Amino acid sequence: MLRHLDIRDMLIIDRLELAFQPGLNVLTGETGAGKSILLDSLGFVLGWRGRAELVRAGAKQGEVIAVFDVPQGPAAATLLADAGIETDDGELILRRVNTADGRKTAWVNDRRVSGDVLRRLSELLIELHGQHDDRGLLNPRGHRVLLDTFGALDSLLDDVRGAWKTLAVTRKALAAAKDQQAALKAEEDFLRHAVGELDKINPEAGEEAKLDAERRLMQSAEKISKDISKAHQAMSYDAAEGALTDALRWLEGAADKADGRLDSAIEGLNRTLNELAEAQSGVEDCMQALQFNPHELENIEERLFAIRGLARKHNVLADDLGDFAETLRVKLKALDGGADDLLRLEDDLKKAQKDYTTKADALSQARKSAAAELDALMGAELAPLKMERAVFVTEVEAGEDGPEGSDQVSFTVATNPGAPAGPLNKIASGGELSRFLLALKVCLTRDQTGVTMIFDEIDRGVGGATADAVGRRLKALAEDGQVLVVTHSPQVAALGAHHWRVAKRVEDGMTLSEVTSLETQERIDEIARMLSGDSITDPARAAAQELLNG
Template sequence: MLREITIHNLAVIESVSVPFHSGFHVLTGETGAGKSIVIDALTLTAGGRGSADMIRHGCDRADIEAVFDLSRQHPVWETLRRLGIEADADETLLIRRELLAQGKSSARINGQSVTLTMLREVGEHLVNIHGQHEHQSLLRTDKHLEWLDLFAADDIREEKAAYRKLFQQYQAVSKERRELEDRSRQGMQMLDLYRFQLEEIAAGKLKAGEEESLTDERRKLSHAEKLTEAVSEAYDLLYGTKGLSALSRALTRLQDIVKVDPVTLQPLVEQLQSAYYGVEDSAYQLRDYKEGIEFNPQRLAQIEQRLDLLHSLKRKYGETVEDILNYQTRIKTETDQLDNRDELLKELATQEESLLGELQTSADKLTSIRRTASRELARQIEQELAHLQMERSVFEVKLGVSVLSATGADSAEFVLSTNPGEPPKPLGKIASGGEMSRVMLALKAIFAQIDEIPVLVFDEVDTGVSGRAAQAIAEKLSLLSRHCQVFAITHLPQVACMADHQYEIYKQVTAQDRTQTSVTELTEDQRVEELARMLGGVEVTEKTRHHAQEMLSLAEQRKNA
C-alpha cells in the first residue's frame, strides 16, 4: 500500500505530507482546489512524464516522495532485483522524483538513481491510475486481446510462450530464405568475381602477423652492415684496454690494499667485481649477436617482393592481413551459398513450411484457450455491470481471425448492448460516458485480483452518473478496496460517504498573496460538514448536516453487510 506521499512546490502545493491507510480513500473539495495535483504527484513517482510548467511559480524545483509498504511476495521486488536496485523486502520502498526549472528531472528508488524508463517499469507494479478520460483506451481494439490474455494468464502462459518461440524461429528461417533469394539474384553477377578474388587471396597464402614479422626482418637485413660495424666497435671497446682490461687492473690494485681499510674499500671491490662480470657478459652477448648478423641480399629481395604482394592485396581487400582473411571467409561463405543455393533454398523452404504448420497448430490452441476465457470474462463483466445498475447489459468478447503475428492468429474486440433486443456493438458506438466508466470499473474490479497492483486511483470516474448508478459505483469501489488500496477523486456524496478515509483538498491565500493548496484528513465531524457542503452547495443547513450524517451511517451499514 501507499503509506505516505510528500509534495513540495508542485503547482499550487507549497508543502504537504499526507499519510494514508488501507482501504478506500476519497479526495474531495471545490472544483479547482487542486485535487488532481495529488494524483499528478503520484503519477510522477510511478514514472509519469513531468515538465517545468508543473513547478510552483517562483521556485526552482519540485520534489515528490512516496513511501510504499509491500509484502515480501510482491512482484516489484523481483523487478528491482533485475534492474540492479538494492532493496530489502522487509523494509519500505521509497521513491523520490525531482523536477527542475531548467526542464530536467531525476528519480531515485531507495536513494539509488534510476532512469525514467526504470522508474516506469517499477511503477507499473505499484500504481494503476484511471482518469476520467481513460475510458478512451477501451475504444482501442488493439488492447482488447492484451486484456483477454491477462485474464487468461494462468491457462495461456505456457502455450503463449511456446507459440512465441516458434514464431521467432519461423521469422528467422523466413528472413534467411528471403535474404538468400535476394543475395542469389544479386550474387550471381558477382560469382565470377568472388571466385577470382578467392583464387588471388588463396595464392597469397597469407598468415596472420606475417607482415609485422617480415617488416622486422627486412629492417635488420637492410642495415646489416651498420649493425656489424656498430656492434664490432662496441665489443672492441668493452674487451680492449679501455674496457675489461682497465677494470681488471683497477680491481687488482684495490684487492692489494683492501686489508688496509676494509670498511671503506671492501664494498668498492665488490662493486667493481659486479661491474666486471656485467661488462664481460655484455661483451660475450655482443660477440654472439655479431656472429648472427646475416648479409643476405637474396633474402632481402624475397622479403621486398613478399611485402609488395601483401600491399597489393591490402589495396584491394582490406587495411590489414587480418581484414583480408576475414573478407576471404565472408565471400567463401557467400560463394558456397550461391553454389548450393537451390539446395539451401529448398531446405529453408522445407523448414519454413514445417514451422508454419507447428505455428498454426499452436495458434489454434491459443484460439481455443481464448474462446473459453472470452466467455468467462464476458460472464464476469456482465455480473459486475449488474452490480453497477446495468443489469440487462450484454457484454461479449468478439474473437476474429487475423494473420499470424507475435500474439497468434486472433483479434479481439469488446462489444456491448445496454438495451434488451439490441445486438452488441463496439463500445464507441453505443456506450455513454457514464456507461463507459462503469465498464472500465467492471474491468478494474476483475483485474485487481489478477495483476497484483496494490494502489488503484480513480480520477472522477463517476462523471456522468447519478442516483442508483452513483451508489453502485461507490459500493464497487468499496469492495475493490478489500483487495487493494483505492483512491478516488469525486464530487458525488454517494461515493464520498462510502470511503474509509476522506481528505479535503482546499485552497487558501497566504499573507504574501500566494495561493496554496492544503490536504487534510477529515475527522468524523468534519466529514459530516464536507458531505453537507457537497449535498447543499454554498449553504450548509441542519437538514443537509442531518442528511450527511444519515448517509455516513447507511454507508457504514452497507460496508459491514
C-alpha cells in the same frame, strides 16, 4: 499499499503530508481545488509522463516522497534485485526531485534510480483509472494485452513469440538464398569462363617473381656464359688449381727441413684449395643452370605473360590469383548446389509455419476461453451497478499473423437488449461508460494483491441509486486492499472509510492548495456541500447524515 505522501513546492502545493489508510479513501473538493494536482504529484514520483512544468512558482525545486509497502511476488523481487534496491524494513520510499530548470532526479530507499525503473516499479504499486482512461481500457489496440494478462497466457505467448522468431529468421534466410541464387545466375557465364581460365593455368603464390627471375637469367645467359667459362678455365687444374697443387706439393717436400717455418704457408694453401673447390662448384652450378633449351625460355615467357594478363583482367595481384580463383569456385559451387539449398530452406519454412500455426491456434483457443470467463465475470459485476440488462462481449477474431499470435481482440458492449454491440467508448453513455470501466477494472485486477487502485472521477455522469451502487462496489473492492477515489458524488464520498477535502486558499497573494482529513462533523458538512452547493442547509446536513448512516 500507499502509506504516506509528502509533497513540497509542486504546482500550487507548498507543503502537504498525507497518511493514507487501507480501505476506501475518498478525496473531494470543488472543481479546480487541486485534486488532479495530487494525482500529478503522485504520478511524478512514480515516473509517469505528465506535465512538463511542475515546480511551484518562485521555488528552486519541487519534491515528492511516497512511502509504499514492498510489493510481493517474483516480478517485484526481480525488479528490486536488478535495481540494487534493499527492502529490509518492508518499505519502499520513493523520492523524486524536479528543479526549476527541468532536471529530474529520483531515489528508491536512497538508491539512485532512473525514470524507467520508477515506471516499471509503479506498475507493481498503483493502478490508476478514470473515465478518460489512459491505461488501455478504451484503446482497442491494448485489449489483447489486457485479455492475455487476465488469462495468464504468458507461457503460450512466449511459445508463439519463439515460433514467430524462428519463422521470421527462416523466411529471411530463404529470401537471402533466392537473392543470392539470382545474383549468381546473372554472372554464371562469367564464373564458368573465369574459373576455366584460372584452373587451366592454376597460378601459385610467388610464381610470377620466380618466372621473372628465370626469364631474366635466361636472357642474360649468352652474354655472361663466356666470362664464366673463362673464369672456370682459370680455376681449373690446368691453371690455378694445378699451380696451387704443385706449390703445396713442393712446400710439403721442403717442410721437414724448414724447421716449421712453412707450416702456416702450407695451411694457407690448403684453405685456398678448399675455397677454390667451392668456387669451382658454384661456377659449375651456374654454368649448368645457364644451359637451357631455347624453347624453355619461350614457355616461361608464355606462362609469365598469361599470369600477368589474368591479374590485369581481374584487377588483382598476380600472387592473389589463387585466392581469387578459390572465391570464384565457391560461388560456382553455391550456384550448382543452390537448388538443393532452396529446397531445404523451403522445407524448413513449411515446418516453421506449421509450428507457428499450431502454437498460435493454441493461444487463440486460450484467448477465447479467457474471453468467455471475462464476459461471465463482467456480467456478474454489471448487475450490482444497475446494468443488469447490459451485455459485455470480448470479441476474438482472426487477424494478421504476428509475434503475439493472429487474433484481434476488442471489448464491445450492448447497453440494452436487442441493441447492436459496439466499441466500449462509442456505445456507452458517460455514466454507463464509468460503470463499464469500473466493472472491467475489477475483473482485470482480480488476482492482484497489495496494489493501490486509484479511480479519478469514475463516478462522473451518474447519481442517485446508480452512484450509490458505484460507491458500494468501490467499498467492496477496497475491503481487501486500498482504493483512492477522487469523486464529486456525495453517495460515493459517504461510503469512504477515510475522507480528505481538497481546497484552495490565498496567502500573500498566492493561491495554494491544501488537503484536510475530515472527522465526522466535517464530513457531514462536506457531503452536505456536495449535495446542496455553497450554501449548506440543515436539510442538506440531514441528508448527508443519512448517507453516512448508510
